[in-house]
Amino acid sequence: xxxxxxxxxxxxxxxxxxxxxxxxxxxxxxxxxxxxxxxxxxxxxxxxxxxxxxxxxxxxxxxxxxxxxxxxxxxxxxxxxxxxxxxxxxxxxxxxxxxxx
Amino acid sequence: xxxxxxxxxxxxxxxxxxxxxxxxxxxxxxxxxxxxxxxxxxxxxxxxxxxxxxxxxxxxxxxxxxxxxxxxxxxxxxxxxxxxxxxxxxxxxxxxxxxxxxxxxxxxxxxxxxxxxxxxxxxxxxxxxxxxxxxxxxxxxxxxxxxxxxxxxxxxxxxxxxxxxxxxxxxxxxxxxxxxxxxxxxxxxxxxxxxxx
Numbered sequence: 571x572x573x574x575x576x577x578x579x580x581x582x583x584x585x586x587x588x589x590x591x592x593x594x595x596x597x598x599x600x601x602x603x604x605x606x607x608x609x610x611x612x613x614x615x616x617x618x619x620x621x622x623x624x625x626x627x628x629x630x631x632x633x634x635x636x637x638x639x640x641x642x643x644x645x646x647x648x649x650x651x652x653x654x655x656x657x658x659x660x661x662x663x664x665x666x667x668x669x670x671x
Numbered sequence: 672x673x674x675x676x677x678x679x680x681x682x683x684x685x686x687x688x689x690x691x692x693x694x695x696x697x698x699x700x701x702x703x704x705x706x707x708x709x710x711x712x713x714x715x716x717x718x719x720x721x722x723x724x725x726x727x728x729x730x731x732x733x734x735x736x737x738x739x740x741x742x743x744x745x746x747x748x749x750x751x752x753x754x755x756x757x758x759x760x761x762x763x764x765x766x767x768x769x770x771x772x773x774x775x776x777x778x779x780x781x782x783x784x785x786x787x788x789x790x791x792x793x794x795x796x797x798x799x800x801x802x803x804x805x806x807x808x809x810x811x812x813x814x815x816x817x818x819x820x821x822x823x824x825x826x827x828x829x830x831x832x833x834x835x836x837x838x839x840x841x842x843x844x845x846x847x848x849x850x851x852x853x854x855x856x857x858x859x860x861x862x863x864x865x866x867x868x
Contacts, residue, residue: 584762584775586688615765641775643768 573601574628575656578649579621580610583642589619595636601627620648624656688775689782694751696838698786699793702743703831704850706794708857709739710801711824715861718817725808725816732802739794747790748783755779797827828854 583592593607602625611618619642623633634644651657686692713735717728759779763770770776804811804819811819829847836846 582766582768584766584770586690587684587774591684591687613765615762638768639773641762641766641768641770641773643766 572652572654573626574630574650574652575624575626576649576651577621577623577628577630577633577647579623579633579637580645580648581619581621581637581642582616582645583619583637583640584616585612587640589617592619592621592637592640592642595640596621596623596633599623599629599632599636601625601629602633618645682781684774685778685781688778689755691782691785694782695785695789698747698790700831700835702739702790702793703797704828704853706736706739706797707801707824707827707831708854709735709794710798711821711854711857712861714801714817714820714824715858716865719862719865723813725805725813729802729805732798732805736795736798736802739798740791743794744787744791748787751783751786755783797831800824800827825851825854 589607589609593605596602596605596607602623604624606622608620608622609617610620621637637644710732713732714728722728756779759770759776762775801820801824803823804816808816828850832847832850833843835850836843839846
């Protein structure tokens, strides 16, 4: 089965541990080479973050376990890239038309 | 070594998540202050009554320390536990997930134990510090033991004030003296009450 190379997740987590701590722990996960965590929305006790992981062979279960252990929950898997190279999303006519409209 | 490093890192993480340092500091000063003032009142009572049996003073003092320690341990454990459980439930509502078996749940349990331990140890240490001179009655007369004990108690109060002054970055001497004044007030009121009894 081919490897997961990029993973984009929508996560709801408590304010503590911080996204710095979470990003560091995710980066330490086996198969993950780099992590980006961006704040999407902040509440008094929780925050929504977008997590992007890149690596040669990402283990989704391990990534999810790190998030869960830190009190977060994966709301949705927004993007997955697999295979020997990462393919970027290609804009189509429909996308261009909707953008123009 | 690797195990120790991992344990230290984990405890550091728990401290950060539970923000236990601030609460522990507060409990340490509050209960240390309680311990010092309680033992000061206890010693003033014995001193004004001209009580001269060091064994009774020391043993009664120790049992007072134990009682304060147990009171601190039980009270703080139950109070902190309830607060932490309530916080965890609120956080669970906000994140729509069960946090019991996460780092947050563990950090909260860790904080409860740390706070209860500090609450037990703080009055015990400050109070027992004041009783040390009564161990040396073979070399010192009882009045001298009382005086050294009073000096040690006021030193402990001053040190607690200095500790608070360091936290608030205020004048350390003034901060220390504020605690000492509480001790003086306690001595004056006790003396007035006992003299008029």
